[in-house]
Structures are given as C-alpha cells and as structure tokens.
C-alpha cells in the first residue's frame with residue numbers, strides 16, 4: 372500500500388552550504404510564509420534543530436509494514452543521491468522529516484517528507500540544504516526572516532469522540548481490568564476538536580509553543596504540530612539515547628508547593644511503578660541493538676510549565692548498523708504510550724479508547740542520509756484537519772495503573788492539553 376519510488380525517481384540531488392553567523396538567529400522565524408500548512412516541517416529545541424518547507428520527495432505508507440517500507444524508501448532515495456555537503460555532521464546533507472501512525476490499524480497515512488529547503492542550526496553553526504529530484508544541483512535558497520504569522524482569532528473547543536465524563540468511565544473500566552489481573556498498565560487517550568476564526572498557521576503554533584516550552588522539541592510534520600518532552604530515540608554517530616517519561620503531576624503555579632509535589636512524585640509508588648514499566652520497555656528494545664547500555668537506577672523529575680514528569684535518560688552504543696528510524700520502529704510503542712504487556716494493552720486501547728490516534732503517540736522526527744536522527748513521541752500535539760484549514764484535533768493521554776483514580780486522570784489529561792490550548796488562544 373506504500374508508494375515506493377522507481378530507481379529513476381530515487382535520484383535525490385542535494386546541496387548543503389554553511390550560513391554566516393547572524394543569518395539564522397531564530398530557526399522558526401525563517402520558515403517561508405508562503406509554505407502551505409502541510410509542507411511546514413520543524414524539529415527545534417532551544418533554538419537548535421531543523422526546519423523545512425517545500426517538497427523534494429514524499430512517502431506515505433500504511434499498515435504493519437509502514438516502518439520497514441519507510442526505511443526502504445529512504446535507503447533507495449539516498450543510495451542514488453548526489454550530495455554536495457560542505458558542512459558535515461548530523462542533520463546536514465539531505466534530510467527527511469517523518470511522522471508515523473501510532474497503530475498499524477490506523478486508516479491514516481504515515482509520512483516521510485523531504486523538504487525542498489531545510490535550514491539547520493547546532494551549537495552556534497547554521498546551514499541551509501536545498502534538495503530536489505532530478506539531474507542538476509538545486510539553486511541555493513536565500514534565507515531570511517519571513518513575515519510573522521497571523522493569530523487564529525477566537526477558538527471554539529468541542530469534545531472528540533468521547534466527552535470527559537465518558538472517557539472517565541473508560542478509565543474506570545481500565546482500572547477494573549488491571550485490578551482483576553488482566554494487565555499491569557494501559558495508556559488511554561482522549562481528543563478535543565478546536566475550530567478557529569481564521570485559518571490555522573503551524574508557524575503561529577510553533578512559535579507560541581517554543582516560547583513557553585523550552586524543555587521540549589517543537590515539531591511539525593504533514594500537519595501534525597506540537598511540543599513533545601519525550602525523546603523516543605536519538606542516534607548520533609553510533610550513540611543512541613532515549614528520554615523516557617511516565618508518572619505525572621500537575622503544576623499548581625506556586626513554585627514552593629510545586630517543589631514539594633516534585634518530591635512526592637519522586638517517592639510515589641504508583642508513579643514509580645508506572646515509570647519502571649516504561650523504562651524497562653525502552654531498555655529491553657534498545658538493548659537488542661546495543662553492545663553496552665547505561666540505564667540509571669532512579670528517575671529525575673522533569674519540570675515543564677504545565678506538568679512534571681518522572682524521567683530517565685537511557686543510552687547505548689549501537690552495534691548492529693540500525694538507523695534512527697529502525698531504532699524508533701523497535702521502540703514503538705513503548706509502555707509510555709501503550710502499556711504493559713504491550714499486546715494486551717494495545718487490545719484494551721482498541722476496545723476502550725474509541726479514537727483513531729492517527730499519528731498522535733507515534734514516532735515523529737527526522738533522519739539524515741547516514742541514518743542519524745531524532746525521533747520523539749508525538750505528544751502535546753494536534754492534527755490539522757485535511758478538509759478544514761481552521762480545525763485541529765488535540766490529543767492527550769494518561770498511563771493507567773492499579774492505583775489510578777479516574778477523576779485525577781481527567782485532570783491530568785486536561786493539563787496535557789494546555790500547551791496546545793494556550794498556543795491556540797494566545798493573543799500575541
């Protein structure tokens with residue numbers, strides 16, 4: 372069902388040039404104002420990362436083989452490529468952004484997208500890559516600040532397939548199944564639909580998200596826009612690392628009280644148990660590709676403006692030639708977004724959630740021709756509607772374990788909607 376290129380079509384031609392200091396102070400500001408919403412690509416954290424626009428090549432895939440098909444497509448595109456790269460290092464040369472569906476059963480497509488123009492920044496160095504499919508090197512792009520995006524105006528929010536009250540009942544049912552011994556943990560998600568007065572611009576949302584959530588990766592791929600705090604896997608010249616999050620507490624706005632809450636989160640047996648399942652699932656999957664691993668014994672508390680999470684950074688030295696997308700495929704779905712055991716949790720999600728997650732909770736990120744890249748989990752995000760430029764569906768989910776209280780989980784999901792809700796309703 373996937374669109375694989377023919378050998379002829381696979382000839383990527385790409386040129387990467389260094390940009391002088393001062394040209395790119397703000398990656399998000401250089402994204403072309405003319406780019407249609409679905410063409411805007413972003414992966415930016417604290418000013419570093421990659422943005423892109425335009426289309427050199429595109430892959431869409433479905434079903435259980437979507438990761439394999441995407442990996443084969445990128446290998447074919449890179450095998451025939453002509454690459455002029457005067458910068459070097461991860462994220463230079465031709466780059467594909469990607470966003471994969473959470474579930475193999477989703478009717479929605481998984482995407483790889485090679486922008487015509489990519490601008491990157493890392494440790495004070497900036498570059499521009501132009502890519503095309505054909506014979507001749509593409510012309511270079513003049514990188515400048517684009518016109519500011521417009522605010523979306525008044526926003527109306529409506530329930531997704533389930534109201535909060537209906538979702539609470541689904542959570543209660545999940546707790547019953549867990550107490551009955553059917554499984555240990557399941558992650559259930561809910562959706563909200565937002566409709567704006569004016570067309571929604573990813574550039575507006577990205578900017579607002581980056582301003583407030585500097586501990587996250589601010590992403591956009593094929594209309595999926597968000598700010599994720601969770602790094603599924605980064606591969607940088609053989610070193611793989613992953614930031615596992617699970618176990619959450621809402622912030623109150625009172626810093627002293629929040630510190631006390633952070634201390635209680637680090638001691639909460641319910642949250643530590645939920646966290647341990649997620650770390651195990653990532654460490655086991657990554658361990659299959661790595662000669663040596665570093666798995667810290669206890670988590671730290673990651674502070675975000677809306678919530679705090681238990682977090683563990685896992686690392687390993689990859690010894691089997693896997694690319695970052697191969698690693699993302701074997702890590703997905705982790706217990707942070709699915710549950711434990713995986714197959715039972717996945718079945719319960721299908722039974723109770725009443726939602727097509729689409730690409731929410733799937734891997735989102737980028738990869739270069741060497742296979743290095745970064746894939747986060749698409750959380751704290753929204754999917755722009757295909758048929759309505761003013762509509763976006765927002766998603767939030769919570770890990771449910773034996774000690775979970777359904778009303779607390781509703782409040783936690785509300786807190787997880789906040790980054791996108793605030794970005795939509797910000798006035799400037």
Ligand SMILES: C=C(O[C@@H]1C=C(C(=O)O)C=C[C@H]1O)C(=O)O
Nearest residue numbers: 616618619707750767768769770
């Ligand atoms: C599923 C989401 O978040 C995940 C669930 C968490 C939890 O239940 O504690 C914490 C971080 C994420 O791994 C989401 O934000 O939608």
